[in-house]
Structure formats: structure tokens, C-alpha cells
Amino acid sequence: ELVIDRWTNSGFREDSVKLTIKDRVNVPAGEENIHWIEVEYYDYVSSGEIEVILDPFETELDNTWLGEYYSNNNLEGTPYVMGGKNGLSKIKSIAFNWGLKSPYYKIPTDNFSARFTKKADFSAGTYLFSVNGDDGFRVYLDNQLIIDAWPNTGLREKRKTLEVSEGEHEIVVEYFEGAYAANVSFKYEQYNQVETIVGKEVHYNWDKGSPEYGVSSDYFMTSFDQSGMYGRGDYFIQTFADDGIKVEVNEQKVIDRWTDFTGTIDKALWLDVPEGHHEVKTHYFENVGRAAVFSDVVPFDSWLAYYYPNRTLSGMPTAAKVIEKENLHE
Numbered sequence: 001e002l003v004i005d006r007w008t009n010s011g012f013r014e015d016s017v018k019l020t021i022k023d024r025v026n027v028p029a030g031e032e033n034i035h036w037i038e039v040e041y042y043d044y045v046s047s048g049e050i051e052v053i054l055d056p057f058e059t060e061l062d063n064t065w066l067g068e069y070y071s072n073n074n075l076e077g078t079p080y081v082m083g084g085k086n087g088l089s090k091i092k093s094i095a096f097n098w099g100l101k102s103p104y105y106k107i108p109t110d111n112f113s114a115r116f117t118k119k120a121d122f123s124a125g126t127y128l129f130s131v132n133g134d135d136g137f138r139v140y141l142d143n144q145l146i147i148d149a150w151p152n153t154g155l156r157e158k159r160k161t162l163e164v165s166e167g168e169h170e171i172v173v174e175y176f177e178g179a180y181a182a183n184v185s186f187k188y189e190q191y192n193q194v195e196t197i198v199g200k201e202v203h204y205n206w207d208k209g210s211p212e213y214g215v216s217s218d219y220f221m222t223s224f225d226q227s228g229m230y231g232r233g234d235y236f237i238q239t240f241a242d243d244g245i246k247v248e249v250n251e252q253k254v255i256d257r258w259t260d261f262t263g264t265i266d267k268a269l270w271l272d273v274p275e276g277h278h279e280v281k282t283h284y285f286e287n288v289g290r291a292a293v294f295s296d297v298v299p300f301d302s303w304l305a306y307y308y309p310n311r312t313l314s315g316m317p318t319a320a321k322v323i324e325k326e327n328l329h330e
Helices: 058-061
Strands: 066-070 080-083 094-099 113-123 125-134 136-141 146-148 154-165 168-177 184-192 202-208 222-227 228-230 234-243 242-247 252-257 266-273 276-278 282-285 292-301 303-307 321-324
Touching: 058 066, 058 113, 113 184, 125 146, 125 168, 136 154, 136 184, 146 154, 154 303, 168 184, 202 321, 222 292, 234 242, 234 252, 234 282, 242 266, 242 292, 252 266, 282 292, 292 303, 292 321
Parallel strands: none
Antiparallel strands: 066 080, 066 113, 094 184, 113 168, 125 154, 125 184, 136 146, 136 168, 202 292, 222 282, 228 276, 234 266, 234 292, 242 252, 242 282, 303 321
């Protein structure tokens, strides 16, 4: 079976394929796993050079990307391979803009697909996975589908925030191109963890700044411990955050909007609260752009006021205040 065929003049270059090797059948006992490999080569002019390497697929994935390119848009057949630990052309990152061209000379400019695989060491923490492509794409982490935009949708970005345990994990990015321009990009990064802030008042608008020295203004997370004594009665919990937010009361989740900024206020009711100590915790993450978080536990018959630096109530407030009934004329 012919598996690589480039019988042309060229400089030193790499041609690789991915093969599945199976035991032979209808052969004498003991010869099932013996395979014959033949390499044919010619030299045209000047110096000649040839290398033949056979490596198990899994060994090529250590902390580097290995790309598989298919001549169809459904990842079928025998792929051409680029990258890998021992590859001549490394793939340091997935950031390809092929335009109207092909990723490989034996791959068509339209109706092709690709799979990129990598094994990487992670520190324990929360990570943001982002992928952008034209046309479809999927992302797997340890064989679990975490991002799915496989239909032909044109150029768009999708994100997923996940808790990842410490250790080695396998990432797979699959892509297909239908027609016209072709591009795909993918990245992942760990959020900076800011120390928990204690206090019932959570009114912060960092805008494009950072919550503390040494922390990036993007991709950070923090928690607010609003636990303490609460009087008997009914409350509403209200949050306004750019980006994601969760609120837990006595270990029960009451608000869960772990997404990018939506521009909307999130609310929940906390009713028939007995007097005493209660655990209230707000968790927040920031992706990119402006950062702000407001989270309040408000007794019924009290008001929650947001204050804006404009006349149109646009954007995020810069301050907030809970106004109790007896203090309405403050």
C-alpha cells in the first residue's frame, strides 16, 4: 500500500501521514505483527538527504500540537500530518488564516477538515477556552466536548470557562472548511485568582483597571464573603456584573450566570429567613474589557440604588447603596 507519494524535485521537506497498524491475517503463526516497509528515493542535483521516522502517535503529543489534515470536511480517511514532537515544522499555536488557500499542497482549498491534538500540563484552577473559526469547530478536553460550533456558521467566537485539575490533559480542536475563506484560532489561559474579600458591601467598578497590584486587568476571579448576622424576614438578592457571577446562600446556589457580560441585572428571592448567622458568598470572574461587580442582600421594604456617571443610565454604575425605609430622605 502506497502511503506517501511525492515523486518530485524539492528541497529538504517533510511529508507525514497517520496510519493505523493492524495485525496481518492469513499469515503463519508468529508473523501477525511483522510488517514490511519500503522507501524509494531519488536525488536530482546537489546534495541529497532523507530521514524516515516511525513514531507512536501518542508520543508526538507531548506539550506540542500535532495537526491532521483531511481532504474532506468530515475528518475521514488517511490524514496528512504536520507538527508533533519530532516534526520538522512545529505548530506552536493554533492561529491559522489560510484565506482562499489550502493548509497543505495535497489538500483542496474548500471542503477540507483538520484535527489538532496536544497533551499539556495544567496547574489546578479555572481556565478560559476560546476558539474562533470559519467555518465549523469543536473542542474536546480529555474526550469531553466543551465547545461545539460544527454547523457552517461563518466567522464567530465561542468561549468556555472550566475548572481544570492539576496534571496532564489532552486537548483536541477539530475544524472544517466549507467554502471561501478559511481560518481558525484557539487559545486557553488560566484566570488570576484574587484573594477573597470579606464584607457585606460588594460595590466595585474597576472599569479597565485591575482589582489589585500585580493582577492583570483581564482574566481574573475573586470571591466575596458576605456572611454574618442577618435579621428575621424576607430579602431579595440582586447582582449586576461584568462579566460572570454566582451567589450562594448557606451553600445553596441562588444566582448562577457564569457567562460574559449580558447587560442585565440578576435577581433572586431569599424568603422566611430566620435570625442568625448565614453564609452568603458571591463569586465573580472577569474576561476582557471593563470589570465591575455589584452584589447586595436587601431587606424587603428597602431600596437598592445604583448611581451612574451619565444621564442615560448606560454602562455600569460607579456606586450603589441600600436605602432602608426609615432613611429614604437621606
